[in-house]
Amino acid sequence: MITLALSKGRIFEDSLPLLAAAGIEVLEDPEKSRKLIIGTTRPDVRVVLVRASDVPTYVQHGGADLGVAGLDVLLEHGDGLYRPLDLRIARCRMSVATRADFDYAHAVRQGARIRVATKYTQIARQHFAAKGVHVDLIKLYGSMELAPLTGLADAIVDLVSTGSTLKANQLVEVEKIMDISSRLVVNPAALKLKRAPLRALIDAFEQAVESRA
Ligand SMILES: Nc1ncnc2c1ncn2[C@@H]1O[C@H](COP(=O)(O)OP(=O)(O)OP(=O)(O)O)[C@@H](O)[C@H]1O
Ligand SMILES: O=P(O)(O)OC[C@H]1O[C@H](OP(=O)(O)OP(=O)(O)O)[C@H](O)[C@@H]1O
Structure with a gap:
């Protein structure tokens, strides 16, 4: 069998x-x-x-x-x-998303610190470590889009396909991490x-x- x-x-x-x-x-x-x-x-x-x-x-x-x-x-x-x-x-992609008014480029300069909420903690840890950015990871199991809207986190790492979930919650995709x-x-x-x-x-x-x- x-x-x-x-x-x-x-x-x-x-x-x-x-x-x-x-x-x-x-x-x-x-x-x-x-x-x-x-x-x-x-x-x-x-x-x-x-x-x-x-x-x-x-x-x-x-x-x-x-x-x-x-x-x-x-x-x-x-x-x-x-x-x-x-x-x-x-098929989709793993990306970083933030509120439109968040200065992501400034937040991920070498040695800076960023709060990231995600279900995908290994992928997020690896991604920010490679950039030399300190990351405070907040593990979530769903509805990650809420985190930047409520002040729980600066950014999320989540799957994106059409982008409509991000758009519906006024978030913007600021960096693609990888294709999935x-x-x-x-x-x-x-x-x-x-x-x-x-x-x-x-x-x-x-x-x-x-x-x-
Ligand atoms: N919007 C999407 N478009 C295309 N593929 C996606 C999308 N969202 C997730 N996937 C891919 O499909 C897989 C299964 O997603 P699915 O939504 O069925 O499970 P899940 O809810 O993420 O998992 P779990 O039930 O274990 O929490 C994901 O692991 C990802 O690789
Ligand atoms: O960019 P989009 O096309 O909006 O897809 C992205 C969404 O899909 C996944 O969730 P989930 O599997 O719960 O959503 P879905 O079944 O509605 O695609 C993922 O966690 C995003 O929230």
């Missing part, structure tokens, strides 16, 4: 065409069912539904053989996973034990990604 970890929502939706190209269809719609383990048209392949940020944990500890997770989630999780493929789905997309991650031990079927699946995903490019 091969177990694939996916999160509900955009990763599940965007993974469906790649699964279809690999000849796999899921047998249930996670938006309609409360089931957490879903069968597929391949009797030896099942999908487990987990929180986006739990995908690396499931794959690393063998709760799933492989999974799909955003680069943001993987960088926050750290090492321990084989990452063979950029699936080019759920979702990656296929594989448990290294599973790859040894189930080499042939996993390799075939990875190759099918790779071909599907290439043909969509």
Whole structure:
């Protein structure tokens, strides 16, 4: 049995065409069912539904053989996973945003200090350290846009796609940190034990990604 970890929502939706190209269809719609383990048209392949940020944990500890997770989630999780493929789905960017009246260029001069609220503390820490800026990180789990508006922080580090969330809250994107997309991650031990079927699946995903490019 091969177990694939996916999160509900955009990763599940965007993974469906790649699964279809690999000849796999899921047998249930996670938006309609409360089931957490879903069968597929391949009797030896099942999908487990987990929180986006739990995908690396499931794959690393063998709760799933492989999974799909955003680069943001993987960088926050750290090492321990084989990452063979950029699936080019759920594309967005990690950026710094502030209120329009905040002087970001002045705030990030060498040796300065800035208060940053974010869910992505590893990425933010690394980014400001590379600039030589001292950062006071405030960990949040959502609605980061509120932080600069309420005086909780000077800036946020968050995902941006269309920019409409920032715009709706009168924030401006002042710096792009990196492009983000979702990656296929594989448990290294599973790859040894189930080499042939996993390799075939990875190759099918790779071909599907290439043909969509
Ligand atoms: N607006 C967006 N446009 C495109 N991709 C996005 C966007 N927001 C997030 N993503 C990508 O999709 C992935 C999954 O996002 P999703 O919103 O489903 O989970 P989440 O709510 O961030 O995670 P969790 O449930 O663990 O808190 C993110 O890790 C990111 O890589
Ligand atoms: O630049 P935008 O297109 O507005 O997307 C950015 C938003 O998307 C993500 O949130 P979430 O997944 O909660 O939002 P979504 O499902 O509405 O995209 C992210 O945390 C931003 O808040």
